[in-house]
Amino acid sequence: MPQPPNPDTNKTCTHDWCLIFIAWLIAACGTLGALFFGEVMGIAPCTLCWYQRIFMFPLAIFLPLALFPLDTKVIRYALPLAMLGLGFAIYHWLLQLGIIPATTSPCSQGSSCSEVSAQWFGFLTIPLMSVFAFALINIALLATLIREK
Amino acid sequence: MKQKTLFIAAAIALLGLFIGGTLMFKQQQQSEVAQQVQVNQQALMRMHSPLIGAPHAKVTIVEFLDPACEACAAFYPFVKDIMAKNPEQIRLVVRYAPLHQGADQVVAALEAARKQGKYWQALETLLSTQQQWAINHRADVNLALPILSGLGLDMAQLQTDMQSSSVQAIIEQDISDAQALGVNKTPSYFVNGQPLQSFGYQQLAELINSALATPEQAMTK
Numbered sequence: 001m002p003q004p005p006n007p008d009t010n011k012t013c014t015h016d017w018c019l020i021f022i023a024w025l026i027a028a029c030g031t032l033g034a035l036f037f038g039e040v041m042g043i044a045p046c047t048l049c050w051y052q053r054i055f056m057f058p059l060a061i062f063l064p065l066a067l068f069p070l071d072t073k074v075i076r077y078a079l080p081l082a083m084l085g086l087g088f089a090i091y092h093w094l095l096q097l098g099i100i101p102a103t104t105s106p107c108s109q110g111s112s113c114s115e116v117s118a119q120w121f122g123f124l125t126i127p128l129m130s131v132f133a134f135a136l137i138n139i140a141l142l143a144t145l146i147r148e149k
Numbered sequence: 150m151k152q153k154t155l156f157i158a159a160a161i162a163l164l165g166l167f168i169g170g171t172l173m174f175k176q177q178q179q180s181e182v183a184q185q186v187q188v189n190q191q192a193l194m195r196m197h198s199p200l201i202g203a204p205h206a207k208v209t210i211v212e213f214l215d216p217a218c219e220a221c222a223a224f225y226p227f228v229k230d231i232m233a234k235n236p237e238q239i240r241l242v243v244r245y246a247p248l249h250q251g252a253d254q255v256v257a258a259l260e261a262a263r264k265q266g267k268y269w270q271a272l273e274t275l276l277s278t279q280q281q282w283a284i285n286h287r288a289d290v291n292l293a294l295p296i297l298s299g300l301g302l303d304m305a306q307l308q309t310d311m312q313s314s315s316v317q318a319i320i321e322q323d324i325s326d327a328q329a330l331g332v333n334k335t336p337s338y339f340v341n342g343q344p345l346q347s348f349g350y351q352q353l354a355e356l357i358n359s360a361l362a363t364p365e366q367a368m369t370k
Contacts, residue, residue, distance in 0.1 A: 017152060021152075021155070021156065021159075025159060025163075028159075028160070028163050029163065032163060032164075032166075032167045035167070036167065036170060036171065036174075040170070040174050040175070041174065064156060064160075067152065067156060068152070068153065068156075
């Protein structure tokens with residue numbers, strides 16, 4: 001069945017395009033931020049950080065590929081990554097807060113997951129920023145998914 | 150197309166922010182290191198440190214090294230070469246930052262060899278045979294000692310001296326000085342009290358050459 005022409009294509013920002021663009025923007029910030037902490041500031045990423053990187057970095061690469069031309073099917077690939085990343089981020093954050101005891105942490109050597117290596121404003125740690133980033137990406141992607149239905 | 154413009158602008162802005170942030174952070178870090186070194190100048194040289202070259206040379210290179218560090222072994226001949234090209238002008242002070250596992254034992258062996266007057270031979274031998282006793286970044290003094298025995302040292306005496314409190318005190322002092330100076334990599338060089346900020350043969354040669362070129366009176370040691 002031929003698709004009807006999208007009347008929105010000439011506008012700067014159709015809703016779906018905008019949502020995926022925002023998701024990419026957050027993923028790109030998260031990726032560059034992680035690289036900044038790791039490579040520039042020299043804070044060694046712990047095991048849980050690595051898992052969150054695994055789910056964040058690909059989003060920064062393939063979300064923009066779905067922007068030109070707009071392909072909302074990308075949600076099918078992006079949403080599982082974003083959800084798994086959110087899971088790891090929440091787990092990591094709770095671990096740092098001490099709500100989950102550190103003994104259940106998978107980290108044995110290198111930098112410790114429960115150790116707080118950077119903190120701003122008294123509460124904003126790297127895992128919490130990761131929680132925010134993954135949560136926003138999930139919201140943007142879910143919003144696109146709901147609009148599709 | 151407008152969407153493309155928006156995307157490209159955002160991508161460029163993010164990259165620019167990243168690169169700008171990196172440059173700013175590095176610069177701030179460098180000035181902090183310089184400040185830390187300035188405050189802790191007395192930690193740079195100690196009476197006990199091994200010294201080679203003219204005693205009143207114009208240029209003093211303080212090198213924090215780990216005998217098990219590969220880069221230290223690679224840089225050592227380079228420094229010796231610069232010293233040989235500028236006789237009477239450069240002296241080298243060796244400090245320890247034993248960062249590798251087991252390296253403090255090898256440092257103890259070096260200091261014990263110094264008590265028998267064979268320090269520089271022992272250091273050069275250990276650096277050139279490093280692959281044989283420092284395997285996978287782990288220093289094994291039991292593999293290093295047989296190599297040292299080839300220098301004609303009294304090995305029984307050496308083993309006793311390794312445990313002596315004077316040798317242990319030197320190692321402890323050097324480790325605490327390294328911490329005070331923010332030395333967390335080896336080799337770390339200080340040329341006339343100035344840290345080598347960007348690591349490399351070229352950068353080290355430039356730092357030494359600029360120290361050689363500056364007029365004499367600046368030295369207040």
